[in-house]
Amino acid sequence: MLKKRIYLDNAATTPVDPAVLKEMMPYFMKKFGNPFSAHFFGQEAKVAIDNAREQVANFLGASSEEVFFTSGATESNNWTVFGVLKSVKTSAAAEKPGSIFVPHIITSAFEHHCVLNSSLASEKAGAKLSLIKPNVDGVIDAQDIAKEITDQTILISIMYVNNEVGTIQPIKEIGEIIKNAKADRLAKGNKMPLYFHTDAVQAANYLKCDVDYLGVDLLTLSAHKIYGPKGAGCLYVRRGTRIAPSQYGGEQESNLRAGTHNVPGIVGMGKAVSLIEKHKKGLPKMKKLRDKLFAEIMKISGTQINGSREFRAPNNANFSFRGIEGESLIISLDMAGIAASTGSACSSASLAPSHVLTSMGISPEVAHASLRLTLGKDATEQEINYVIKELPPIIERLRKISGRR
Ligand code: PLP
Numbered sequence: 001m002l003k004k005r006i007y008l009d010n011a012a013t014t015p016v017d018p019a020v021l022k023e024m025m026p027y028f029m030k031k032f033g034n035p036f037s038a039h040f041f042g043q044e045a046k047v048a049i050d051n052a053r054e055q056v057a058n059f060l061g062a063s064s065e066e067v068f069f070t071s072g073a074t075e076s077n078n079w080t081v082f083g084v085l086k087s088v089k090t091s092a093a094a095e096k097p098g099s100i101f102v103p104h105i106i107t108s109a110f111e112h113h114c115v116l117n118s119s120l121a122s123e124k125a126g127a128k129l130s131l132i133k134p135n136v137d138g139v140i141d142a143q144d145i146a147k148e149i150t151d152q153t154i155l156i157s158i159m160y161v162n163n164e165v166g167t168i169q170p171i172k173e174i175g176e177i178i179k180n181a182k183a184d185r186l187a188k189g190n191k192m193p194l195y196f197h198t199d200a201v202q203a204a205n206y207l208k209c210d211v212d213y214l215g216v217d218l219l220t221l222s223a224h225k226i227y228g229p230k231g232a233g234c235l236y237v238r239r240g241t242r243i244a245p246s247q248y249g250g251e252q253e254s255n256l257r258a259g260t261h262n263v264p265g266i267v268g269m270g271k272a273v274s275l276i277e278k279h280k281k282g283l284p285k286m287k288k289l290r291d292k293l294f295a296e297i298m299k300i301s302g303t304q305i306n307g308s309r310e311f312r313a314p315n316n317a318n319f320s321f322r323g324i325e326g327e328s329l330i331i332s333l334d335m336a337g338i339a340a341s342t343g344s345a346c347s348s349a350s351l352a353p354s355h356v357l358t359s360m361g362i363s364p365e366v367a368h369a370s371l372r373l374t375l376g377k378d379a380t381e382q383e384i385n386y387v388i389k390e391l392p393p394i395i396e397r398l399r400k401i402s403g404r405r
Contacts, residue, residue: 005337006383010225010315011163011202011374012341016268017227023271024229027264035261036252045263052270059273060219060236061210068253069266070246072233073201073222074114079235079246079257080157080197080218081105081118085127086244088154088193104128104153108140109359110164115157115199116355128152136361137308138167146177151185155195160203160214164356164372165307166316168207171198175215193242201225205276205377206283206313217241221273223265227377228272232265279377286375287314289384293373296388300395306357306370315375320362321395323404324369332394333371338387341372 007015016024027048033041035049050064057064070076085103092101107119109131123129130148134140140158149156156178160171178196185194197218200209204226211219218241223232237243237256249258294317297303302322321329326342333340342354353367373387 005339006386007339008373008375008379008383008387009339009341010376011166011372013224013230014227014376016229017272017275019275020228020268020271024264024268027267032263035263036250045261048263048267049261052266055270055274056221056234056236059204059209059276061212062236063239065254066211066236066239068235068237068246068257069261069269070233070235070257071231071262072224073112073199073220075246076220076222076233076235077112077114077157077199078118079243080220081115081122081155083243083246084155084193084195084197084218084241085122087242090244091242092192102126102128102152103155104130104150106130106132106145106148106153106156108132108134108158108169110134110138110162110356111157111159112163112199112201113355115159119157132158133359133361134162134167137311138162138165138306138356138360139308139311140169140174142170142173142177145174146181149178149181149194151188151190151192153181153194154192155197157197157199159199159201160207160209161200161313162307162356163202164354165318165360166202166313166374167307168203168311168313169198171214171216179215195241202313204273205279206315211236211238218243221269223269223272226272226276227279229265229268232262232269234269282377283314286377286379289379289381290314290317290375292381292384293317293387297391300392304366306360306362317373317375319371319373320357320366320369321371322366322369323399323402324395325398325402326368326370328398328401329369329371329394332398333390336390336394338390341374342370 031044033045035046053064053067056067105119105127107115119129132140132144158169161168182194195217198216199220201222204221217238219236221234224230246257252258304320306318353364357367
């Protein structure tokens with residue numbers, strides 16, 4: 001047994017980087033002002049928020065007025081779906097009073113639940129919803145989206161990297177398709193907006209997030225997945241995008257997101273984003289360690305890798321083991337000092353098989369037998385070797401108990 005516990009659940013959350021914590025610390029006690037106060041304390045906090053906004057804007061290739069701080073990705077994604085829907089519905093009603101307008105949303109069947117459930121709630125409230133299924137490798141075909149776009153489509157939301165299988169989605173390609181669809185619409189005199197949103201929470205550490213390169217109108221980030229604090233995130237909103245406020249009250253965030261700013265959290269988010277490029281230097285090593293997990297764990301009989309190996313973030317490994325109950329495996333690994341998961345931390349209380357894996361055409365039985373290992377920037381070879389040594393006897397023992405091989 002290693003003396004230290006091994007944390008391989010970095011898709012659920014990451015530890016705060018020491019440099020991020022250092023940056024945040026003064027904003028709890030010494031520089032505690034409310035950025036909306038006119039005095040010195042307030043202005044000190046305002047400068048810190050302006051600086052963080054600039055850091056995020058630089059990362060996204062955006063301008064700082066297009067960055068809105070939120071409490072995290074769940075809020076940003078809810079805001080996207082409900083905010084776009086509300087604003088477009090309101091303007092459609094104003095333009096043609098009495099007309100019936102059924103807005104159409106396109107998203108994927110394996111989004112994080114905060115996008116999926118917001119979209120399903122919108123469907124219940126009368127919107128039309130198309131759920132695009134990924135292929136068996138966990139990748140969306142951009143042409144499947146093209147086929148679904150109608151004159152009433154107002155929002156397309158596709159995640160950049162899936163949180164369970166780490167697969168990379170063709171966001172740039174989808175962005176091109178949407179750009180052409182917008183141009184066609186305008187040529188036909190249809191003024192209905194068509195917005196493209198991506199949840200880039202699991203991509204930010206690894207992939208280019210420049211909003212013009214991707215062709216997105218809205219983009220979500222969360223601080224705690226990039227070595228920043230929990231409870232801070234942002235939504236990029238391209239200038240000119242119609243979106244209703246996420247909550248009403250004061251005039252914070254240009255009147256679109258009321259409420260006193262989480263100053264330390266926002267400062268931490270800005271710093272975390274500014275460190276991403278530096279951390280990218282460690283990605284080849286991370287990928288090598290992850291590939292070692294693939295190679296060694298696949299030697300266990302009755303094992304499969306879930307999701308494409310080619311289009312995949314370098315930190316993610318996801319397996320299914322024949323005859324194994326994922327939950328028992330997680331408990332056994334935890335007892336051996338290894339923190340892993342079967343899938344999304346937000347769904348871990350649910351006994352339903354992963355909606356991500358089943359949407360890829362994986363059977364509920366195989367989906368129940370899954371293990372997600374997600375490496376962090378400080379993962380070591382010693383830790384990976386320990387997992388490789390501990391896992392086979394655990395699988396063997398669990399298979400003996402279940403009587404299934
Ligand atoms: N979107 C994705 C892809 C995620 O992985 C997560 C977190 O698990 C979220 C959204 C929700 O993020 P937050 O915890 O910031 O609300």
